[in-house]
Amino acid sequence: MPEEFTVPQAASYLNVSEETVRRNIRSKRLTALRRGTQWFIPRDILVVFANCYDPKTGKIRLML
Numbered sequence: 001m002p003e004e005f006t007v008p009q010a011a012s013y014l015n016v017s018e019e020t021v022r023r024n025i026r027s028k029r030l031t032a033l034r035r036g037t038q039w040f041i042p043r044d045i046l047v048v049f050a051n052c053y054d055p056k057t058g059k060i061r062l063m064l
Helices: 007-014 018-026 043-052
Strands: 004-006 033-035 038-042
Touching (some): 004 007, 007 018, 007 043, 018 038, 038 043
Antiparallel strands (some): 004 038
């Protein structure tokens, strides 16, 4: 597993569209780093997000 995911890689990992990943980045629900014109999502952030995110509803559930 890579240390950082690009938007297409993150979309594949989350089983959602690339636009959904970008929308979550823009709304600050998903933390990403911008280098040049590309966004990079750290692996640990994406794994936590994937465990809380429901791709069918687009909602984040709290992990207690």
